[in-house]
Amino acid sequence: MKIPLSRDFYNRDTTQVAQDLLGKLLVHHIDGAERVGKIVEVEAYLGPHDLAAHTSKGITPRTQVMYGPPGFAYVYLIYGMHHCMNVVTEPDGTGAAVLLRALEPIANLSDNTKGPGRLCKAMGIDRSHYGHDLISENFYITDAPEAETIEIVQRPRIGVDYAGEWAGKLLRFYIEGNPYISRK
Template sequence: MPRLPRDFYNRDTVTVAHELLGKILVHQIDGLARMARIVEVEAYLGPGDLAAHSARGLTPRTRAMFGPPGHAYVYLIYGMHHCLNVVTEPEGSGTGVLLRAVEPIANIEGNTRGPGLLTRAMGIDKRHYGHDLCSDELHLLAPLHETQEIEIVASPRIGVPYAQEWADKPLRFHILGNRYVSRK
């Protein structure tokens, strides 16, 4: 399966979010590849998006989100869950796509229905902050053949009521009928 090139990420965030669905997330740990199919994502559209961390501007925490496309923005929520975002668009945009749920393919134990659960199951944490997603250790692949047609559902993002009008925007995308999609 071909690795996603940097140009894949250097595009409109909503387009990238749609096209990440069905792609394969791979994390190599001690020679073992943990692999999972992406089934749910959320788009964050930069400083004007009140739900995005980048709405607060460039800070030590958000530095990676303003970095080059195709890198990981990993952060801790509730003091216990890591979340993985894929940085999109040109450097300085502050845009990204949160990976919300994955369908296990190989070498994964545990629940993957939610952003904190998927990172735990995949072994992804703060050490991956700013990590190049075109590297050997942590990357995304395009399946050689789609086994089925993907129908995408759009809905409001989850857990961002503070974001005013941005809370209701349909920027959460998931594969219709996939049993690994998280619940609201």
């Protein structure tokens, strides 16, 4: 079995965790198979002061898991049909997380992993994974077998135009030149 990232990995600055997740592997054991994808695109959501973050409205039944502890999955439904997965970061009470936006298929995945909804569909992630501890044996993030040198691109997040000045912040990160990013 691959070794999940430690709780300490997630218990750090969200922007740093977001960048450090690039090149890591998302692993989900489902239906007798191990689905694996390399994380190639993410977005950081920095807590209640970040007007694009779901926690900007405070603690609600939907956002409760985002307030900690770190290393848990925040999975929600958008447009009534697409699941999205975030990884909770920073100490308890922070309300920060990293959205997984795109994966490069490694094992038992279709090529349709560009975008957070497609990523979740391909990986078999739904709201039943809300609050799942990512330091587990069946659904986790781990280091790639061989570390690669990557160049990280920073861009504004996608779909957060409502967030005022936060819409233009460079909190979307992706691996330069990777063909699986959702958009340039």
